[in-house]
Amino acid sequence: MSEIRKMELAVQIKMNEKLFLRNPELSELGRNIIKYSVVMIREKGFEDFTFKKLAQRIGTTEASIYRYFENKHRLLIYIVAWYWSYLEYKVVFYTQNLANPENRLKKIIELLAKPVTDDFSTDYIDEKLVYEVAVWEGSKAYLTKHVSKDNKDRLFKPYKDLCGRIANIIAEFNPRYKFPRSLSSTLLEMAHYQRFFMNNLPSLTDFGEDKSEERLYQFLYQLVFDSLKK
Numbered sequence: 001m002s003e004i005r006k007m008e009l010a011v012q013i014k015m016n017e018k019l020f021l022r023n024p025e026l027s028e029l030g031r032n033i034i035k036y037s038v039v040m041i042r043e044k045g046f047e048d049f050t051f052k053k054l055a056q057r058i059g060t061t062e063a064s065i066y067r068y069f070e071n072k073h074r075l076l077i078y079i080v081a082w083y084w085s086y087l088e089y090k091v092v093f094y095t096q097n098l099a100n101p102e103n104r105l106k107k108i109i110e111l112l113a114k115p116v117t118d119d120f121s122t123d124y125i126d127e128k129l130v131y132e133v134a135v136w137e138g139s140k141a142y143l144t145k146h147v148s149k150d151n152k153d154r155l156f157k158p159y160k161d162l163c164g165r166i167a168n169i170i171a172e173f174n175p176r177y178k179f180p181r182s183l184s185s186t187l188l189e190m191a192h193y194q195r196f197f198m199n200n201l202p203s204l205t206d207f208g209e210d211k212s213e214e215r216l217y218q219f220l221y222q223l224v225f226d227s228l229k230k
Contacts, residue, residue, distance in 0.1 A: 084158035112191035113217035
């Protein structure tokens with residue numbers, strides 16, 4: 001059995017119940033809401049996305065969608081939180097047998113530099129599209145006036161859990177380094193920002209025509225290890 005297939009069988013992402021009014025995983029309509037909201041947000045962007053358009057796409061009513069999610073921002077947080085939980089699962093899976101913290105950090109950087117593919121058997125979630133939504137729209141999940149309230153409701157816990165896990169590995173590699181959480185969150189954000197810039201605003205990067213994951217890996221590697229080895 002392949003490693004990816006083992007992941008497919010083992011993964012089970014539990015979402016914060018405050019993100020939804022009715023668990024979308026438990027009904028066909030709910031799963032379609034998740035599936036096609038990811039597709040539509042990736043196609044047109046979060047600003048152009050509405051529950052009315054989603055209802056038309058999946059053949060239901062706006063009222064039915066509002067029974068699952070309070071508003072489209074909660075739905076976006078759900079999608080992005082799912083992505084962070086999925087990424088943490090991959091980090092755990094691919095680093096669990098690596099004893100050396102340097103090798104674990106290298107593997108994490110490799111995972112962040114590599115574009116995500118649709119590698120799970122979840123029929124209603126395309127991991128590749130969820131990744132692209134996270135790259136393009138992820139910051140909109142928390143760059144709001146009500147971020148403090150959302151934080152008290154633990155809506156960003158998957159992101160903070162992943163940052164904390166990477167920060168612990170950083171601290172293990174260099175216990176004297178004073179900013180493990182700052183470096184961890186910077187690594188995650190830079191992986192997304194540089195991917196976005198590379199494909200859309202290339203003059204903000206030094207990658208030129210070489211838009212490869214290897215170039216992004218080199219940048220992230222230098223960002224992390226130049227800081228830790230000084």
